[in-house]
Amino acid sequence: MSDSSNPRPSPPRSSSQREPEARRPWQRLIIAFESPGPRRALQATIVLLLIVMPWISSQYTTVILTNALLYVVLCLGLNIVVGYAGLLDLGYAAFFAVGAYTVGILTQQFGVNFWVAIPFALVAAAIAGIIIGGPTLRLRSDYLAIVTLGFGEIVRFTARNLEITGGASGLSHIPEPSLFGWRIDSAIDFYYVFVVLAILAYVASQRLFDSRLGRAWLYVRHDEDAAEAMGINRVRIKLAAYVIGAIFGAIGGIFFSVNLGAISPESFSFQQSVLILLAVVLGGMGKIPGVILGAFIVVLGPELLREFDTLRLLIFAVLLLAIMLFRPSGIWPEKRA
Amino acid sequence: MLLRLQQVALSFAGNTVLHDVDFGVEPGRIQSLIGPNGAGKTSMFNVITGFYRPQRGDITFDGERLVRQEPHRVTQMGIARTFQNVRLFREMSVLENVMAGQHCRSRAGALSAILRLPSQRAEEQRILETSLACLDFVGLLEHRDRLATNLAYGHQRRVEIARALATEPRLLLLDEPAAGLNSGEKQSLIGLIRRIRDERGVSVLLIEHDMSLVMNVSERISVLDHGRLIAEGAPQAVQNYPRVIEAYLGQDDEELTW
Numbered sequence A: 001m002s003d004s005s006n007p008r009p010s011p012p013r014s015s016s017q018r019e020p021e022a023r024r025p026w027q028r029l030i031i032a033f034e035s036p037g038p039r040r041a042l043q044a045t046i047v048l049l050l051i052v053m054p055w056i057s058s059q060y061t062t063v064i065l066t067n068a069l070l071y072v073v074l075c076l077g078l079n080i081v082v083g084y085a086g087l088l089d090l091g092y093a094a095f096f097a098v099g100a101y102t103v104g105i106l107t108q109q110f111g112v113n114f115w116v117a118i119p120f121a122l123v124a125a126a127i128a129g130i131i132i133g134g135p136t137l138r139l140r141s142d143y144l145a146i147v148t149l150g151f152g153e154i155v156r157f158t159a160r161n162l163e164i165t166g167g168a169s170g171l172s173h174i175p176e177p178s179l180f181g182w183r184i185d186s187a188i189d190f191y192y193v194f195v196v197l198a199i200l201a202y203v204a205s206q207r208l209f210d211s212r213l214g215r216a217w218l219y220v221r222h223d224e225d226a227a228e229a230m231g232i233n234r235v236r237i238k239l240a241a242y243v244i245g246a247i248f249g250a251i252g253g254i255f256f257s258v259n260l261g262a263i264s265p266e267s268f269s270f271q272q273s274v275l276i277l278l279a280v281v282l283g284g285m286g287k288i289p290g291v292i293l294g295a296f297i298v299v300l301g302p303e304l305l306r307e308f309d310t311l312r313l314l315i316f317a318v319l320l321l322a323i324m325l326f327r328p329s330g331i332w333p334e335k336r337a
Numbered sequence B: 001m002l003l004r005l006q007q008v009a010l011s012f013a014g015n016t017v018l019h020d021v022d023f024g025v026e027p028g029r030i031q032s033l034i035g036p037n038g039a040g041k042t043s044m045f046n047v048i049t050g051f052y053r054p055q056r057g058d059i060t061f062d063g064e065r066l067v068r069q070e071p072h073r074v075t076q077m078g079i080a081r082t083f084q085n086v087r088l089f090r091e092m093s094v095l096e097n098v099m100a101g102q103h104c105r106s107r108a109g110a111l112s113a114i115l116r117l118p119s120q121r122a123e124e125q126r127i128l129e130t131s132l133a134c135l136d137f138v139g140l141l142e143h144r145d146r147l148a149t150n151l152a153y154g155h156q157r158r159v160e161i162a163r164a165l166a167t168e169p170r171l172l173l174l175d176e177p178a179a180g181l182n183s184g185e186k187q188s189l190i191g192l193i194r195r196i197r198d199e200r201g202v203s204v205l206l207i208e209h210d211m212s213l214v215m216n217v218s219e220r221i222s223v224l225d226h227g228r229l230i231a232e233g234a235p236q237a238v239q240n241y242p243r244v245i246e247a248y249l250g251q252d253d254e255e256l257t258w
């Protein structure tokens, strides 16, 4: 509480004072699309585009887009933790790993049906979220960054050194799932699976943010004391964000593992966590369309720059830096003025 | 007694802020806590609402023990507060700010939100209606969609009161609600405080420096000085206690004159 000193409040501010509105044409365009009608139209167009994409592009493009859609799921999950609840998480790939490994181990080593394995993976991720979040969420956010970083590394390290996880070479021959007789095995099949997952992640995010829980994340992020004074249990609310984020990550991991059919500890490295975080920050923390855009940029960017060969990552890094410099709160414009 | 403090002692690193304070608020009262700057008034609010943990003493609210409860529990139990320095959620609309108060009176979780269960939608509707009613109560309904921090200062204070009312409290603690208000705004604040008690049945305890406001609105006044309660009683009586006059004369603050 910083409320003990007694500074006199500043003089009344004029009520006509308003912050300047975003006026650039493209910002206006985007803001226009936030109103219900155009927004529905835009959503429908994007879904249609996603559906026809594999038929008008190469198999290679389909694979890259699948990866981008995986990132959409992961980024929307991390966005709940970082963007909404304001908790720094440098080890998000750990939850991705928990989902992937739980399904990998259960299906490949114990012959459990893929769909039966999913709830186990989700519960495992939720438990991991509680174990890591429970004791640390009372701490200041800088400690949280360190703890999550350590957690990410511990999970990877454990996966590397256990026999059941296949050690450094990981698990391979993870069986492909089938659904009502439809064998999900081709690149296009998995592409469509990830289209569905990304849409579900989008809808779930949107609905969460329009709910009591979503508002509570914002309140706690803005002012923990004021939120507590409103009867909001800040530790519990943060834990909820953490666990829900973990479950999003696990869902990504579950389908990632069956898509590739093989996983290894290096798929869940610190760089992976950083890349997901980068996409969220780049798109604009807490802004769902921005975060989705960020996910696409992070995956497609290096691909589009492929012709520059070895320089491409450097160019990509410089572009990202430039964006960060000129739009520190992300590329997506603020909704309100 | 609705709220009762018994022998509450609070200190920070050897600096005693509250000395074995005995204090109470009766149901249905409008009561004031006055005293010079640094007397420990805000600290007392913080002890009641769980932000500070007293070293000794007992606090009960409507018979339930309050001491060492977390702030959110205290609010759930029916005590709401405002802050001496307005603490609205910046970058959120006035309505969203007020909706914060309804959090502890609702329960839908993540799953029912994702599935948009009928119960969740009905609850959201109720949150919205209650919050709008609270905004209307403080006379700010037309400002519902504006950013809270873009409002005039006096309006921001009212939003804070609306937000506190949205927790559906039985006792409302106001920490210097008139600070920074002009005389017209102070006048309507007096009306608002009365209506909170009369129309909503909420007991009010306020910390305030503006003596004419305190004398006007309070039914009972307690005086805190250097962490000790030095006087208590009806406004006219308290005004004439020698110890109160002494405590205030020792203070060189023009705002503290009667």
Ligand SMILES: Nc1ncnc2c1ncn2[C@@H]1O[C@H](COP(=O)(O)OP(=O)(O)O)[C@@H](O)[C@H]1O
Pocket (backbone or CB within 6 Å): A001, A003, A004, A005, A006, B012, B017, B035, B036, B037, B038, B039, B040, B041, B042, B043, B044
């Ligand atoms: N968190 C804190 N840490 C240390 N000292 C504090 C703290 N809060 C209040 N105090 C001290 O307690 C005393 C009373 O402060 P306060 O309760 O704000 O007085 P009032 O509201 O009556 O003006 C002051 O001396 C202040 O410095």
Ligand SMILES: [Mg+2]
Pocket (backbone or CB within 6 Å): A004, A005, A006, B041, B042, B043, B084
């Ligand atoms: Mg004070």
